[in-house]
Amino acid sequence: MVEPRLSRGLRDLLPDAMLARQRMIDTIRGVYELYGFSPLETPAVEYLDVLSGSAGAEAQGQIFEATNPEGEQLGLRFDLTVPLSRVVSQYQDLIFPFRRYQVSPVWRADKPEPGRYRQFTQFDLDSVGAESEVADTEIIAAMCDTLDALDVGPYLVRFSSRKILNLLLEYAEIPQSGGPAVFRILDKLDKIGLGKVKLELTSGYTDESGAPISGLGLSAGQVEKIERFLKIKADSRSEVLELLRALFGGVDNAQQEIDVVERISSHLDALGYESNRVVVDLGIARGLAYYTGPVFEAVLLDAQQFGSVFAGGRYDNLVRRFTGRSIPATGASIGVDRLLAALVELDRVEQRKTSSQVLVSAMDPALMGEYLQITYELRRAGIRTEMHVGKPKRLGKQLQRADRLEIPYVVIMGSDEAQRGVVTVKEMLVGRRKAVEVRSHDEWKAGRFGQQEIARKDLAKTLRLLLDG
RNA sequence: GCUGGCGUAGCUCAGUCGGUUAGAGCGCCUGAUUGUGGAUCAGGAGGUCGGAGGUUCGAAUCCCCCCGCCAGUACCA
Structure with a gap:
């Protein structure tokens, strides 16, 4: 016997998790297509050198490696941006700017932590070949529209520019x-707060657990400027x-670099994305390794412990390692x-265990054909319907299934109903509410x-009316 | 990666001066009720006590190694 199990950091998404997730993905896709972005799919597995060159030494350890039957070194993608580049x-005959979205799993061999898995799904939106900050503006606006469409509650999109941070170094x-x-x-x-940031920039310190945090050794004058x-x-x-x-006078x-950010800001103003949800936040840094210009990230104000849920920026140099020349690109990832x-x-999010709206129960073997007729009639009317597919046995078992799966309606028809040309429709929620007060079986x-x-x-x-009502 | 804690039934856990056949609650299955999901009652299934090795007449319990999980910390293109 083999123990059924998963390697660490991996998980199954059972139907209740998948239903909410698919609804979310559909909503996001709707916004991206409204913006005229087109879908792309790439393989999960790439040549290892295609993946690893861009990422720098520390990324190597996070790539899941694989080989093919020919013995070539391959790896699972760790983001969607490298495959895009x-x-x-x-395909240099693509029509540029190439504006694409992609929703796919990626793999990182990190240590798993709560809410952090070795396989997870990203939903990316990018414009490749557009130099103008209009492209960045669109990405930020799409972030807002997506979060609105998902009804996430209050959020804040913060943006800045990697170039402004470079100016800070100079300053x-x-x-x-x-x-x-x-x-x-x-x-x-x-x-960690400003105090510890300053210590870490200068002399370092020892944290509560006694671990020494080494400092960068900047001078007091430098730190004061950063502050x-x-x-x-x-x-x-x-x-x-x-x-x-x-x-930065x-x-x-x-001034030119600030002008770029200013233009994004005024475009956003003109489109109605104001400072109540999009702010310039000079403190955001983002991943850093490949960003070259504007960077952005979104946080949910009621769930800030989850960090940024949607983030991105401009990365004008990422394709250079494949083609030898830069192509401007900007995008964001959920x-x-x-x-x-x-x-x-x-x-x-609404959490459901099944998409079924109606369960057609089966009691009388002689009526099987009729149950099937009812089921298909409902399906053809656009009602998500399942039929009891086992042996027609105890109605109680079938109602129990509807109760557990939270299927809202059950259609019941025994021989007496069939003779009279009627069916019974049972609304499960009514009994569920009554259950607290009923004592005897x-x-x-x-x-x-509810019948x-x-x-x-x-x-x-009738079911259509009940479901729509 | 580092530090600490914890691994016993599907879940939450009890059980260590080493001692018969490893327990409870919840959940699950069957029935009371072959046309009613809750509740109740009766019965039942389910365990390599994380794994390997060692000490011992005897190990869930003691020792060693390994693995996994949790918390904190570091890192995260």
Whole structure:
């Protein structure tokens, strides 16, 4: 015997999880198609060198490796952006800008943690070949429209630009090569607070568990400049940008880079995406390794512990390793599993165990054909219907199934109903509500809760009304 | 990766000075009720005590190694 089991970090998505998830994916797809993006699918497995070159040394350990029968080294994709850059490099006769969406699982050999799995699904939206910040604007607007369509409650999209962070390095007189280390610390601002960020930028400290955190060794003057940058806050995007212009007054090229962000902001203003949901937040850093321009991320304000559920940015250099030249690209990615987990936590998704709306029960073997007729009549009327497919046995078992699967209606027809040309429709919820007050089983059985008899010919019409009502 | 805690039935757990046949609650199955899902009652199934090795007349219990899970911490293109 083999023990049925999954390797760590992997999980099954049972029907109740899948129903909510598929509804979510359908909603997102609807918004992306409204924007005129087109679908793309790529294989889960790629050549290892196609995957690994872009990611830097630390990514290597996170790739699940595989081989094919020819003995070639392959790996499972760890994001959808690298396969996209392969595709746009490989099919140069695509019509650019290539605007695509893709929803697919990706694999990372990380240590699994709550809400974090080794296989998870991303839903990406990207424009490849568009240099203009209009493309970035569209991505941010699509993020808002998607979150609205998903009815996630209050959220905030924050954006900034990787180039502004590079200007910060210049302003604080930190060599560009020190950028990643500095940004990684700034990225923790929300989590650990300004005090610890400053310590980590300078001398380091020892945390509560006694673990030493080493510092970067920046000078007090440098840290003060960084702090001044981080403290830029204002009610509107344009005020933030004005303060930034003032702070970076003496930095070369600063005004042009700020102009880019300003143009995105004013496009968003013109479209009605205002500072109540899209803000310029200079503290956001994002993944950093391949972003070259604007970066964005969205958080749900009532579920901030889930972090950013939707994030992205501009990455103009990613295809260079395939083609030798840069193609501008910008996009964003939804962590489908993380966002769904947040919505479940917020009780903002309907959780069902089946899509069935009606169960047609079967009691009398002689009426099997009739049960099938009823079932298909309902299906052809667009009502999601299942029929009792086992032996026609105890009605109680069949009602129990409807109860457990939360199927709202059961159609009951025995020989007496059949003779009279009627069927019984039972609304399960009524009995479920009554159950708390009913004491004796006889009373429960005799109650026939939520049942009504209707003419056989009116069945589909009646159920349609009940379901729509 | 590091530190600590924990692994006993589908789930939550009890059971260690080593001692007969490893228990409970919930859940599941069957019946009371072959036309009524809740409740109740009766009966039943379900265990390599995480795995391998060791000590012992005897190990769920003690020792060693490994694996897994949980919490914190680090990392996360």
